[in-house]
Amino acid sequence: MAIERILLGHGSGGLLSHELIRDLFLFHFHNPVLAPMADAAILEALPPGRPALTTDSYVVQPLFFPGGNIGDLAVCGTVNDLAVMGARPLYLTAGFILEEGLPYSVLERVVISMAETARRAGVLIVTGDTKVVDRGAADGLFINTAGLGVVPPHVDLGPHRLSPGDVLLVNGTLGDHGLAVMMQREGMHFGSGLQSDTAPLNGLVDALLTALPGQVHAMRDATRGGLVTVLNEWSEVASIGIELTETAIPVREEVRAACEFLGLDPLYAANEGKIVVAVDFTAAEAALEILHAHPLGEQAAIIGSVTTSHPGHVVLETPYGARRIIQMLTGAQLPRIC
Amino acid sequence: MKYIDEFRDPALARKLVSGIQRAVAAYREANGTDPTHPIRLMEFCGGHTHAIFRFGLRQMLEGDVEMRSGPGCPVCVTAGSDLDAAIALAEIPGVIVATFGDMMRVPGSRGTLQDSRATGGDVRMVYSPLDALMIARSNPDREVVFLGVGFETTAPGIAAAVLQAEEEQMPNFSVLSMHKLTPPAMRAILDAGEVALDGIIGPGHVSAVIGSDAWSFLPTDYGMPCAISGFEPLDLLAAVAALVHAVTTETPGVFNTYPRTVRPEGNAVAQRMLESVFEIAPVAWRGFGTIPASGLGIQPELAHRDAARRFCLKVEAVPEPAGCRCGEVLRGAIDPTDCGLFRRVCTPRSPVGPCMVSAEGACAAYYKFGEGLPADPSKL
Numbered sequence: 001m002a003i004e005r006i007l008l009g010h011g012s013g014g015l016l017s018h019e020l021i022r023d024l025f026l027f028h029f030h031n032p033v034l035a036p037m038a039d040a041a042i043l044e045a046l047p048p049g050r051p052a053l054t055t056d057s058y059v060v061q062p063l064f065f066p067g068g069n070i071g072d073l074a075v076c077g078t079v080n081d082l083a084v085m086g087a088r089p090l091y092l093t094a095g096f097i098l099e100e101g102l103p104y105s106v107l108e109r110v111v112i113s114m115a116e117t118a119r120r121a122g123v124l125i126v127t128g129d130t131k132v133v134d135r136g137a138a139d140g141l142f143i144n145t146a147g148l149g150v151v152p153p154h155v156d157l158g159p160h161r162l163s164p165g166d167v168l169l170v171n172g173t174l175g176d177h178g179l180a181v182m183m184q185r186e187g188m189h190f191g192s193g194l195q196s197d198t199a200p201l202n203g204l205v206d207a208l209l210t211a212l213p214g215q216v217h218a219m220r221d222a223t224r225g226g227l228v229t230v231l232n233e234w235s236e237v238a239s240i241g242i243e244l245t246e247t248a249i250p251v252r253e254e255v256r257a258a259c260e261f262l263g264l265d266p267l268y269a270a271n272e273g274k275i276v277v278a279v280d281f282t283a284a285e286a287a288l289e290i291l292h293a294h295p296l297g298e299q300a301a302i303i304g305s306v307t308t309s310h311p312g313h314v315v316l317e318t319p320y321g322a323r324r325i326i327q328m329l330t331g332a333q334l335p336r337i338c
Numbered sequence: 339m340k341y342i343d344e345f346r347d348p349a350l351a352r353k354l355v356s357g358i359q360r361a362v363a364a365y366r367e368a369n370g371t372d373p374t375h376p377i378r379l380m381e382f383c384g385g386h387t388h389a390i391f392r393f394g395l396r397q398m399l400e401g402d403v404e405m406r407s408g409p410g411c412p413v414c415v416t417a418g419s420d421l422d423a424a425i426a427l428a429e430i431p432g433v434i435v436a437t438f439g440d441m442m443r444v445p446g447s448r449g450t451l452q453d454s455r456a457t458g459g460d461v462r463m464v465y466s467p468l469d470a471l472m473i474a475r476s477n478p479d480r481e482v483v484f485l486g487v488g489f490e491t492t493a494p495g496i497a498a499a500v501l502q503a504e505e506e507q508m509p510n511f512s513v514l515s516m517h518k519l520t521p522p523a524m525r526a527i528l529d530a531g532e533v534a535l536d537g538i539i540g541p542g543h544v545s546a547v548i549g550s551d552a553w554s555f556l557p558t559d560y561g562m563p564c565a566i567s568g569f570e571p572l573d574l575l576a577a578v579a580a581l582v583h584a585v586t587t588e589t590p591g592v593f594n595t596y597p598r599t600v601r602p603e604g605n606a607v608a609q610r611m612l613e614s615v616f617e618i619a620p621v622a623w624r625g626f627g628t629i630p631a632s633g634l635g636i637q638p639e640l641a642h643r644d645a646a647r648r649f650c651l652k653v654e655a656v657p658e659p660a661g662c663r664c665g666e667v668l669r670g671a672i673d674p675t676d677c678g679l680f681r682r683v684c685t686p687r688s689p690v691g692p693c694m695v696s697a698e699g700a701c702a703a704y705y706k707f708g709e710g711l712p713a714d715p716s717k718l
Contacts, residue, residue: 186465188465253339256339256342257339260339260342262465263697313708318392318393318394319346319348320348320351320352320393320394320395320398320571321348321352321394321398322393322394322395322396322397322398323394323397324391324392324394324397324707324708325707325708327705327706327708329686330685330686330687
C-alpha cells in the first residue's frame with residue numbers, strides 16, 4: 001500500500017515502522033552491514049590507523065534548496081568533518097526525527113539523495129533510527145548522522161601543526177551555500193547561478209594528503225560562521241596570526257551581489273563544500289595544482305598565510321592597502337535596516 | 339559587480355586620498371595650523387561608519403582627516419521606552435510582532451525581543467514591511483504589528499504597506515511608528531556644541547528621499563559644509579575631498595557627491611506617501627531626549643493602523659543602563675573607545691547599550707574592526 005504521509009504509527013516500532021524501514025531505508029541504503037536489521041551494526045576490523053568519530057544534526061529549512069537538500073547535507077557534513085581531520089570516512093549512522101504529516105514523497109527524495117551521496121563519498125550507512133513526533137513538535141524532518149573513519153598512520157592534522165609561513169588555500173568560492181539557502185528561504189532571486197556547494201570532500205582531501213605527505217598541516221570545513229570563524233579559531237587555539245588578502249578570496253558574482261543587497265559579508269556565510277587548507281609554504285603551488293585538477297577545486301586559490309605577528313588576530317588587507325582585523329560574529333548575521 | 343566595482347577602484351581611491359592629503363598640507367602651511375590637528379568630519383549615517391571601517395578609509399586618511407560617528411543608526415536611537423512598548427506588544431496573546439532583524443537583540447528595560455520570542459512571544463523577522471502584510475493576510479485571526487523603525491529611508495516603504503493595508507481593508511495590520519527625521523537630530527548636535535566639527539557627511543539614502551536641498555540649513559545657519567555621500571569607498575572619499583576643499587577654501591555649501599541616487603528635491607513620490615500616512619511629531623531619541631518635530635507619528639485618520647493607539651500602549655521613560663555612554667556616542671560627543679565599558683564590559687556578546695548591538699551601531703563597528711585593541715590594528 002502506498003503511504004502518503006508519515007503517521008505517528010511509523011515510529012511506533014510496530015508493523016508500520018517495520019514496513020517504512022524495509023521499503024524505504026533498507027531499500028535505498030542497502031548494504032551487507034545494514035541488511036540484518038540488528039540492534040547494532042557489526043563492522044569489519046578497521047584498517048590501520050587511529051579511528052575518528054563525529055556526529056552532527058541537520059535542521060536546515062527549507063529542506064530542499066538549489067544545489068542540495070537536507071539529505072545530501074547530512075551525509076556531506078559528517079563526511080567532511082572526518083575528512084578535514086585527515087580521516088578516511090567509512091561508515092555513517094542516520095537518525096531521523098519526522099514530524100507527523102510529513103509527505104512520504106519528501107522523505108523518499110531525501111533518503112534517495114542520502115543514498116546517492118553516500119555512494120559518491122564511498123561510505124556505508126550501517127545503522128539508523130526513526131522517530132515520529134507530534135505535528136508541530138519538529139519542523140518537517142531532522143536528521144542526525146554520526147560518522148566513523150580512520151586516520152591513516154603518519155597523518156596528523158590540526159591547528160597544533162600550524163606554523164609561521166604556512167600558506168592558506170580554499171578549494172573554491174565562498175558563501176554559496178549560505179546565500180543559496182537564505183535566498184530560497186526568503187523567496188529572493190539573484191541571477192540564475194546561485195547554488196549550494198554541498199559536496200563530499202573526502203576525495204579531494206585524499207588527493208592532497210597522498211600527494212603531499214606531511215606537508216598539509218591543518219584543514220577545516222568552513223561551515224557555519226564561514227571562513228572568518230574557522231581562521232579566528234585557528235589563530236586563537238594556535239596563538240598565531242593570520243594574514244588574508246581580500247582580493248585573493250574567491251566569491252561568486254551572484255553571492256557578492258546578494259550580500260551587497262542584504263548587507264551581509266560572504267566571508268561569514270556558510271559553506272558545505274569548501275575547506276581551508278594550511279600547507280607548508282614550499283608545497284603551496286603544488287597544493288594549488290592538485291586542487292585545481294580536482295572537480296571540486298577548480299576555483300581554488302591561495303588566500304593568505306600564517307604569521308608570528310599579531311597572534312590571536314586575523315588581519316585582512318583590503319584592496320586599498322588598509323589592514324583591518326576581522327573577528328568572529330557573536331550571533332547570526334542580520335540584514336541591515338537602511 | 340556592475341555599478342559597484344566602478345566605485346571601488348583602488349587606483350582612483352589612492353588618487354583621491356593623495357589629493358586630500360595635498361589639500362590639507364597646503365592649508366596647514368598657508369595658515370600655520372597645528373599639523374597634529376586633523377580636519378574633523380562627522381558621518382551622520384551608521385552605514386557610512388561601517389563602510390569607512392570595512393574599506394579601511396580611516397587609516398588611509400589618518401593624520402589629515404578624523405571621522406566621528408553620528409546618530410544615524412535607526413535601532414540605536416530608538417528610545418528604551420519604545421523598545422519596552424514593542425516587547426509589551428509581543429507579550430499580548432494573539433499578537434504577531436514583525437520586525438527588521440536588527441531590532442531583535444536590542445535590550446529594553448526588561449530584555450530583548452529575542453528574549454520574548456524564546457519565552458513564547460510570536461516575533462518574526464522580515465526583510466520588508468510587505469512581508470508583514472503577507473503574514474497578516476495568512477493569519478486573519480491574529481493581530482500583526484510591524485515595528486516601524488528607521489529614518490526617512492525606511493519610512494516610505496512602511497507608508498506603502500499601510501496604504502496597501504488600507505486598500506485591501508485588512509483589519510488586522512498596524513504599525514508601531516518609531517520613525518525619526520534626520521535634520522532635527524543634526525541641528526540638535528550642532529546646537530549642543532559638544533563636539534567641534536568642520537563638516538558633515540550627509541546620509542545618502544535619507545537624502546535620496548528628502549533631497550540634498552534639505553541640508554542647506556547647515557551652511558546657511560551654521561556655516562557648516564555638508565557633502566551627501568554614497569556608501570562605496572570612492573563615494574566616501576569624494577565626499578571627504580569635497581568637504582576638505584570647502585573647509586580649506588572656507589566656502590561652506592551642500593555638495594551632492596551621490597548624484598546617481600540623490601536629487602536636490604529628493605523623491606516626490608516617496609515624500610507624498612510619507613505625507614499621506616504620517617504626521618510630524620515630537621519624538622524621544624535615545625541620547626537626545628525628546629526633540630520637537632523630529633519624528634513621524636501616524637495620521638489621526640489612520641488611527642486604526644497605529645499600534646500605540648490600537649493597543650492603548652502606555653510606557654514610561656526608561657533610565658539608561660549605568661555607565662553606558664551610548665547617548666554621547668550618538669551625539670558624536672565621544673568616540674566609542676572613550677567609554678569605560680567599551681570592550682571591557684560591553685561587547686557584542688553582552689551589549690550594555692544599543693550601539694554595541696546593531697550592525698550599524700558605532701560601538702559595534704569599532705569593536706568588530708578592532709578599534710582600541712591593545713595591539714593597534716594599524717600597526718599590525
